[in-house]
Amino acid sequence: MSMTSYGKSPGHVAPDSLGGTRDDAEDINEANAALYRKLTRRILPFLFLAFVVAYIDRVNVSFAKLQMLADLHLSETVYGIGAGIFFLGYFIFEVPSNLILDRVGARRWIARIMVTWAIVSCATMFAHDATSFYLLRFLLGVAEAGFFPGIVLYLSNWFPSARRSQIIALFMTAIPVSGAIGGPLSGWVMSHFAGTYGLAGWKWLFVVEGLGSLVVGIAAFFLLYDRIDSVKWLSADEKARLAADLRRDAATRVDHSVRGAFASGRVWLLGLTYFCIAMGNYGLAFWVPTIIKASGVASIANIGWLSAVPSLISAVAMVLIARHADRRGERRRHVAVCCAIGALGLLASVQFASNVGVSLIALVIAAIGINSIAPVFWGIPTAMMGGAGAAAAIAVINCTGNLAGFVSPFVVGWLSDLSGGKLLPGMVAIAVALVIGALLVLTTPARQSRTLS
Incomplete structure (x- = not known):
């Protein structure tokens, strides 16, 4: 069946302005919608699962902290530093990793990334002092480098920019879902396995959750596809229409070299913007258990269940907000408003920390704002650039932003020690960063230029 013939007679309807018929146009739109629903069903679930286990392994240290600090006699x-040093390894190897993925394909490289980080995550059980903790967290960052920007690049090769914020939002709901799953799971593992074979609960946490990543990493080698023509579940007509959509989308961008991406002031400005955004992401991810504990909840299992509430609610909100941004064709103000909401929620969560209910509501508001930022934000750079430079630019933006993963927990931990254990000074610093991010994103031109200079 051809792209323009779906069994309806054009003689019974008025022609549209392009010379076809309205019914023909509607049929084409319906066929395209069905095509992208199929792509979403086939591609997103596994990528979603991979990001869930990735994020759990990245931030499960926030739960391990509840036992590990006392066992190893470590300070806040x-x-x-240990939570954040992950991102130094991530930063150093991010761009090379994404360039390798662009060359060898997602199937092999994503599988390699996941298997490597699973092994390092399991090995974190052997941390016995500050130095070994730092080393293992650094190696985990090296192992995971390139995963997220690689997936963003991979999705841009399957979905045109007009659909990308929604797709990235669906993918990134893995972040709050990982919190919803990882919180109760971490609490259960640490409580249930504590003392088994003489190992502390936090050690079992790294082993059990690391093994999950290993299984998913091996599966990635068999389930990912590098090219449209290698996919068996698309018909020839669907492949042709998808290729045509992606060619039209590519025509709106200019190919850039790797050197051009590094030389682009706009790329570095976007990187700085993402740094401020990520300050909020990791301020939330690394400190939610501590904020809930500070509100008077003593049981680790209960902390795990309560930490799932903001995650679950924000997962729905981030998809709705990204969909609204795509429909309006506007991303700057969406990002800025979400930054402001996240900042206010974080401040309120610690300001009213003595009240479990109020603090939890504030954390829900913070999670809605903070978790909704990135899916909309990533629609901005992926609509600007193409070619080999796109892989480098996406990696530059992501790794620059993720330096906040080092700065954010370090600043909050340092200010907490400095103020006698109070969380408010650290959350103020995070809120200020989010406000700066809101102001920076508003400097991005409303209509993206086709150059990166």
Whole structure:
């Protein structure tokens, strides 16, 4: 069946302005919608699962902290450095990793990334002092480098920019869902396995959750596809229509070299913007259990269940907000408003920390704002650039932003020690960063230029 013939007679309807018929146009739109629903069903679930286990392995240290600091005699500052040093390894190897993925394909490289980080995550059980903790967290960052920007690049090769914020939002709901799953799971593992074979609960946490990543990493080698023509579940007509859509989308962008991406002031400005955004992401991810504990909840299992509430609610909100941004064709103000909402929620969560209910509501508001930022934000750079430079630019933006993963927990931990254990000074710093991010994104031109200079 051809792209323009779906069994309806054009003689019974008025022609549209392009010379076809309205019914023909509607049929084409319906066929395209069905095509992208199929792509979403086939591609997104596995990528979603991969990001869930990735994020759990990245931030499960926030739960391990509840037992590990006392066992290893570590301070809040040491925890902050250890949690954040992950992102130094991530930063150093991010761009090379994404360039390798662009060359060898997602199937092999994503599988390699996941298997490697699973092994390092399991090995974190052997941390016995500050130095070993730092080393293992750094190696985990090296292992995971390139995963997220690689997936963003991969999705841009399957979905045109007009659909991309929604797709990235669906993918990134893995972040709050990982919190919803990882919180109760971490609490259960640490409580249930504590003392088994003489190992502390936090050690079992790294082993059990690391093994989950290993299984998913091996599966990635068999389930990912690098090219449209290698997919068996698309018909020839669907492949042709998808290829045509992607060619039209590519025509709106200019190919850039790797050197051009590094030389682009706009790329670095977007990187700085993402740094401010990520300050909020990791301020939330690494400190939610501590904020809930500070409100008077003592049981680790209960902390795990309560930490799932903001995650679950924000997962729905981030998809709705991204869909609204795509429909309106506007991303800057959406990002800025979400930054402001996230900042206010974080401040309120610690300001009213003595009240479990109020603090939890504030964390829900913070999670809605903070978790909704990135899916909309990533629609901006992926609509600007193409070619080999796109892989480098996406990696530059992501790794620059993710330096906040080092700065955020370090600053909050340091300010907490400095103020006698109070969380408010650290959350103020995170809120200020989010406000700066809101102001920076508003400097991005409303209509993206076709150059990156």
